[in-house]
Amino acid sequence: MIITNTPWIQAPEINIDIDKSFNETLTKYGEELQTAIDDLLSSVSAEILNLAPNILYLAHIVNLRTSGRFFREAKAVAQVSGGDWRVIMMMGMAYELMALACSTTAIATDIGPVLARNMDFWPERELARNTFKITKRKNGEFINSCAGWPGALGVVTGLSGKGFAFALNAVWSSERLRKTGYPVLLFLRKVLDNANSYEEAVKMLTKQKLMSACLITLVGKKNEERIVIERTPSKAYYRKPKGDEALITTNHYCSNIDAKENANVLAQTSCKRFDTMSCYCAFPEYKNPSDELILSILNDQDIMQGITVQHIIARPAEQKMFVGIPKRLRK
Numbered sequence: 386m387i388i389t390n391t392p393w394i395q396a397p398e399i400n401i402d403i404d405k406s407f408n409e410t411l412t413k414y415g416e417e418l419q420t421a422i423d424d425l426l427s428s429v430s431a432e433i434l435n436l437a438p439n440i441l442y443l444a445h446i447v448n449l450r451t452s453g454r455f456f457r458e459a460k461a462v463a464q465v466s467g468g469d470w471r472v473i474m475m476m477g478m479a480y481e482l483m484a485l486a487c488s489t490t491a492i493a494t495d496i497g498p499v500l501a502r503n504m505d506f507w508p509e510r511e512l513a514r515n516t517f518k519i520t521k522r523k524n525g526e527f528i529n530s531c532a533g534w535p536g537a538l539g540v541v542t543g544l545s546g547k548g549f550a551f552a553l554n555a556v557w558s559s560e561r562l563r564k565t566g567y568p569v570l571l572f573l574r575k576v577l578d579n580a581n582s583y584e585e586a587v588k589m590l591t592k593q594k595l596m597s598a599c600l601i602t603l604v605g606k607k608n609e610e611r612i613v614i615e616r617t618p619s620k621a622y623y624r625k626p627k628g629d630e631a632l633i634t635t636n637h638y639c640s641n642i643d644a645k646e647n648a649n650v651l652a653q654t655s656c657k658r659f660d661t662m663s664c665y666c667a668f669p670e671y672k673n674p675s676d677e678l679i680l681s682i683l684n685d686q687d688i689m690q691g692i693t694v695q696h697i698i699a700r701p702a703e704q705k706m707f708v709g710i711p712k713r714l715r716k
Contacts (some may be wrong), residue, residue, distance in 0.1 A: 393709040407461040412415035444471035485555040497702030498604035504695040513714035539570025544578040550699035558598030563618035565597035582585035631666035661687040
């Protein structure tokens with residue numbers, strides 16, 4: 386871990402050989418990884434179980450809805466943690482069950498798009514101190530990276546070796562939850578693992594019926610490959626930048642969606658962050674920003690939240706991802 390005199394530190398990295406088992410990865414990283422899994426599961430499972438005493442029945446529904454795709458992995462995590470596979474599976478529904486904010490920008494540069502964002506979620510302290518950059522490889526070849534947590538099945542922010550990166554922002558929709566839809570975090574994991582190109586990722590993120598509404602900022606290797614896919618559970622709308630202007634996403638719809646979709650508390654709190662990021666991105670210095678400049682902006686008092694857990698910068702053209710953590714949450 387790199388510690389500097391900045392208010393953030395770089396997250397540790399876990400390198401996973403996708404041909405090896407979860408137990409082999411656990412053995413490789415030892416006590417640090419086991420401690421992170423135990424800490425995260427104990428805190429997040431408490432949050433989930435507090436929602437309703439019988440909520441774990443939903444794990445079986447999620448398993449059926451995802452055609453058993455994550456069942457073996459959930460069982461493996463439960464085995465090494467001594468926990469319940471249903472809790473692991475329910476963590477994949479965390480987006481549907483708990484509040485998520487976030488501030489994201491997709492910037493055009495001379496070497497292709499940069500995706501930068503704050504991930505805002507809770508319980509913030511436990512999520513921050515157990516954050517890792519998780520990188521998957523096969524025979525030494527880069528497959529993908531995500532800003533994630535050991536044992537978690539879903540993905541919030543990911544970078545694919547196929548030339549794209551994405552970030553999830555929360556939004557409210559009058560459609561509410563669609564129980565027959567795919568849980569958002571688990572579907573983003575599927576996109577990260579399966580999509581073979583930026584174009585295919587756009588198609589997958591557009592066509593899939595989801596369990597809840599969301600905003601997904603997606604970038605490829607070229608500056609024209611920048612898009613926000615504004616989703617309700619059943620519908621998709623596109624938002625693209627004009628020329629090389631930055632594309633900003635917080636927590637409200639900007640496309641042609643019924644105004645009542647934005648008449649909620651989450652949307653009303655996002656405008657200040659949206660306006661502040663837009664202001665920064667208008668400066669000429671932001672044309673080819675360094676990671677340090679981006680991080681300083683993500684730490685602006687009008688952008689960063691009390692529940693900001695991660696700072697992430699992804700550059701698909703270079704297959705680079707930086708994952709940072711607020712120092713104050715690592716104590």
